[in-house]
Amino acid sequence: MRSWIVVPADKDKALGQVAGSGADAVVIDLARAASEDTKQHTRLAARDWLVSHRSQVVAARSFARWVRIGPVSSPHWRADLEAAMEGAPDGVVLAECIGTDEVQQFAAALYECESRAGVRSGATKIIPELGANPAAALHLQPFAEEIHARIVGLGWDAAALARSVGARRMRGPGGLWTDALAYVRGQVLLAAHAQGLMAIEAGFRDTRDAEGAKRAALAARGDGFSGMIAVHPSQVEAINAAFAPTSEEIAEAREIVGLFALNPGAEALPSRGRYVRQGDLARARKLLGED
Incomplete structure (x- = not known):
């Protein structure tokens, strides 16, 4: 899958329009920090969207339905996961994953949620987002050595890592990632290929810079990534074009x-x-x- 568009579950207008974005996968984001009252609304919105698009009758083309959950250190991830599983998503993006032990913990909860929701055991896939903080960034090798059976790809969250190290920028001259971010990006790419998994590039954050987004997608494809996050529907076409086989x-x-x-x-x-x-x-x- 080439394009993965992430849509905040609390953005009703965006949720209503994303099915027609042309993305290969729609990721409903429940990982954003919020109060418990706000969380209740977003859980219902995510569940309802997943249920209503399960057959994809209204979609112009078929797309995968994913949800973004976590981090596991947050107080809300289990309730978010339970709500999302009522809509039987195809997979879960595990935000700010810090290690393989965390994947095991998350997968165990996922088995329980599948059972309660009537979803076939093991059907829900996982893509962990790696290297979100310095400690996690320096311990990525286990993902190249042993992987949970549910994992179908690896991603990374450039914005989370930048915040964690106090960076004032994510890209330098020519749009190249800064050193710390480039290090994590390279490790994620290599680990994914070592395991035969999808490697998902982080999104291009400036939604006003269409040419920059296009260059970023072409660079990701050229470097060996199999897909890329879109943070706005306007980026989907460029990503699909960049990752289309020649x-x-x-x-x-x-x-x-x-x-x-x-x-x-x-x-x-x-x-x-x-x-x-x-x-x-x-x-x-x-x-x-x-x-």
């Missing part, structure tokens, strides 16, 4: 799939001056929609 990529993917079809069980095969392996085959099938 005709050359499609042709090469077909060649790789064909090679392995002719040589079942092979571990490595020569192709275009290099050796392609099972990981290349998996990526080729995913690009062709055969995974």
Whole structure:
């Protein structure tokens, strides 16, 4: 999935319009800090949106329904999760995840919520947002070594990390990420590829800078990310275009799939001056929609 648009659950107008944004995944954000009274309203809004779009009858095209929950250190995440699961989302983005132990804790609660909501056990996927503070940023390696079965991708929250270190900017000259943020971004990208997962780029925050958003999406695709967060519907088209496979990529993917079809069980095969392996085959099938 290329474009992931995040919509605050307390923005009624945005919720009403997001189904037509063209994004591959809509993420209803319940992770924002709020009072308990406000939380009650946003939980109901998120649940109702998820329920009403479960069949996606009114949508112009199919999209995945996700919800953003957490952080686990907050007092509201369990109640948020229980409310959201009544709408049977396809997955949960776990905000400000600090480690694999936290994923285990969250996944255990998710099993309980699935059971109460009548959702098939294990059906709800997880994408943790990593490196939101300095301590978490320096302990990302476990995500490259052992991953929970529910995790289908890894993301990162540039804004949370910037706040945590007191940064006054997130990007420097030419739109490049500043050093601390670039470090986390690179680690998340490598961990995702080490596990064969989606790597989701953080959103471009300036909604007034369309050209900047386009450049950021192209840079993310060029660096190896598989998708990117959109913080406004106006960014979705540029993200979809940046992450769309080229005709050359499609042709090469077909060649790789064909090679392995002719040589079942092979571990490595020569192709275009290099050796392609099972990981290349998996990526080729995913690009062709055969995974």
